Structures are given as C-alpha cells and as structure tokens.
Amino acid sequence: EIVLTQSPVTLSLSPGERATLSCRASQTVSSTYLGWYQHKPGQAPRLLIHGASNRAPGTPDRFSGSGSGTDFTLTISSLEPEDFAVYYCQQYGSSPYTFGQGTKLEIK
Amino acid sequence: QVQLQESGPGLLKPSQTLSLTCTVSGDSLSGDTYLYNWIRQPAGKGLEWIGRISASGFTIYNPSLSGRVTISVDTSKNQFSLRLTSVTAADTADYYCARGPKPLGVILDWGQGALVTVSS
Numbered sequence: 001e002i003v004l005t006q007s008p009v010t011l012s013l014s015p016g017e018r019a020t021l022s023c024r025a026s027q028t029v030s031s032t033y034l035g036w037y038q039h040k041p042g043q044a045p046r047l048l049i050h051g052a053s054n055r056a057p058g059t060p061d062r063f064s065g066s067g068s069g070t071d072f073t074l075t076i077s078s079l080e081p082e083d084f085a086v087y088y089c090q091q092y093g094s095s096p097y098t099f100g101q102g103t104k105l106e107i108k
Numbered sequence: 109q110v111q112l113q114e115s116g117p118g119l120l121k122p123s124q125t126l127s128l129t130c131t132v133s134g135d136s137l138s139g140d141t142y143l144y145n146w147i148r149q150p151a152g153k154g155l156e157w158i159g160r161i162s163a164s165g166f167t168i169y170n171p172s173l174s175g176r177v178t179i180s181v182d183t184s185k186n187q188f189s190l191r192l193t194s195v196t197a198a199d200t201a202d203y204y205c206a207r208g209p210k211p212l213g214v215i216l217d218w219g220q221g222a223l224v225t226v227s228s
Contacts, residue, residue, distance in 0.1 A: 001171075035214045037155075044204065044218035045155070056216065088155055092213045096170040099155040 002027050002091050006100035012108040019076040021103045023089035028069050033093025036065055036074045039102075040085045048087075049074065081107075110134040112205050114222035121228055126192040130205030130219060131185075137163050138183040143213045146179060146190045148201040149221075156201075160213065161188055195226045 003026040013019055023034070031052035039045040047056040049065035052072055062077045076083055084107050089100040116128035130144070137144070140163040149155050159169035161179045169177050173192070181188040192199060202221040208214045 032212065033214075037215075039155075044206075044220050045215075046218070047214065047216050050212070050214040090155075090157075090215070092208075092215070095168050096172065097157045097160075097213070099157065101154045 001096055002029060002094055002098055004089055004091060004098055004100035006087075006089060006103045008103060009101070010104045010106060012106050013079055014108045015079050015081055017079050019074075019079055019083070019105060021074040021076075021087055021105070023067075023072040023074070023100050025070040025072070025091060027094075029072075029091045030093050031068050033091055034065075034067070034072050035090045035092065036063075037088045037090065038083075038085045039088060045088065076105075079105075110207075110217050112207065112217060112219035114203060114205050114219045116222060116224070118223055118225060120195055120224065120226045122196050122226060123194055124226075126190070126195050126199065126203075126224055126226075128190045128203055128205070128222060128224070129187050130189070131187050132207070133186070136183075137181065137186050137188070140164055141210055142207045143210055144179075144181065144188045145206045145208065145213075145215060147204045147206055147215070149204070150198075150201040158190065158192075158203075162210070197226050200224065200226045 007022045034052040036049040037045040053065045086102045145160040146158040161167045176193045178191040204221045206215045206218040
C-alpha cells in the first residue's frame with residue numbers, strides 16, 4: 001500500500017498570501033495518477049487537480065499542482081476567503097487508492 | 109449535470125450489515141465510461157477508499173476491509189450499492205459514493221455523503 005503523508009497538518013495563513021501544501025509518497029507514484037481534492041464541512045469533496053498538474057474543470061487558475069516521483073505540491077498563489085478548507089492528495093494508480101491524511105488550511 | 113445520491117439506513121447495531129445505494133441521475137451507468145467508487149470518512153479523520161466497480165461489474169476492493177465488502181451495480185436502475193458485513197463502531201463514518209472517468213479513475217463527481225452510525 002502506498003502511504004501518502006501530507007504536510008503541514010495545519011497551515012495558518014491570511015487572504016492574499018501564498019499557500020504551499022506538500023504530499024509525499026512512500027513509493028513512486030506516476031504523475032498521471034496523483035490528484036488533489038478540496039473538502040469543506042458539510043460538502044462533498046471537490047477535485048481540483050488531476051495528473052499532478054492538470055486543473056479540473058472549474059478550478060481557478062490560482063491553484064496549481066506540481067511534482068513527480070514521491071514528492072508533490074499544491075500551490076494556491078493568492079488565497080481567497082473561500083479557499084480555507086481541508087485539502088487531500090490521492091494516488092489512484094495502485095490499489096488500494098490511498099488518500100493523504102489532509103492539510104487543514106485555516107485563516108490566520 | 110450528473111448527480112449522485114446515497115441512501116440507506118443511518119443507524120446500525122454491531123454485527124449487522126451496512127447496505128447503501130447510490131442513485132446516479134443525469135447520466136447513464138450503462139455507458140460504461142466511468143468507474144464507481146465508495147469512500148468513507150470517520151468523524152475527525154481522513155478519507156478512506158473502500159472500493160470501486162465498473163458498469164460491467166469488475167470490482168476492486170481495499171484489502172483493509174478484510175473481505176467484508178461487496179460492491180454491486182444495477183444498470184437498469186442506474187444504481188450501484190455497497191454492502192459491508194459485521195460492522196463495528198469503527199465503521200461509523202460518512203459514506204460517499206463517487207465516480208471518475210475511465211481509464212484513470214480519478215474521482216470527479218461525488219455524492220453529498222450519508223452518515224452511518226454503528227451503536228448498540
């Protein structure tokens with residue numbers, strides 16, 4: 001099983017600041033099979049990025065994904081109030097299709 | 109626009125069987141262009157992938173559920189279902205049905221989630 005470790009667990013920032021979220025895999029993950037999701041309380045998770053760097057339909061361009069191998073990053077260039085949420089990475093290339101434990105992005 | 113909606117009992121006793129159904133509207137399952145997943149989230153914890161099925165019935169399950177899980181599909185009703193046997197309090201969670209396009213399987217569309225509580 002591929003274990004995904006996200007850091008930091010909590011990130012406290014202000015609107016307008018840049019956010020950098022990390023996802024590290026215990027084994028190599030093909031970039032094709034790495035996604036990022038946003039999850040707000042009481043809502044369904046939402047796909048932001050697939051294939052490590054491809055924005056899903058409707059994802060604002062302030063969100064970008066990068067990385068390869070075992071290290072992947074989600075960057076939000078300038079935080080908007082609606083961006084404060086929990087973010088999960090997921091690998092869907094090797095069963096079981098595991099998620100990271102999440103990074104909570106909170107308002108400072 | 110496609111919608112997925114979970115339905116099923118919200119309260120179970122230990123050792124009972126959890127049964128949830130996901131109804132897909134706005135698209136046909138029988139087109140066989142998507143993979144259909146179940147995912148859960150215990151309160152205060154992260155997301156756990158349970159398993160997935162194709163419209164043709166091919167399944168993959170998370171080994172952590174030790175053979176307790178079965179996912180099935182009924183294309184005539186545009187539904188897919190989750191069955192989890194011998195539940196314990198550890199199975200208390202929000203359960204989401206979701207789908208993603210073949211062949212990658214990334215999860216694109218999600219249901220709103222259904223809370224299932226296991227308590228004596």
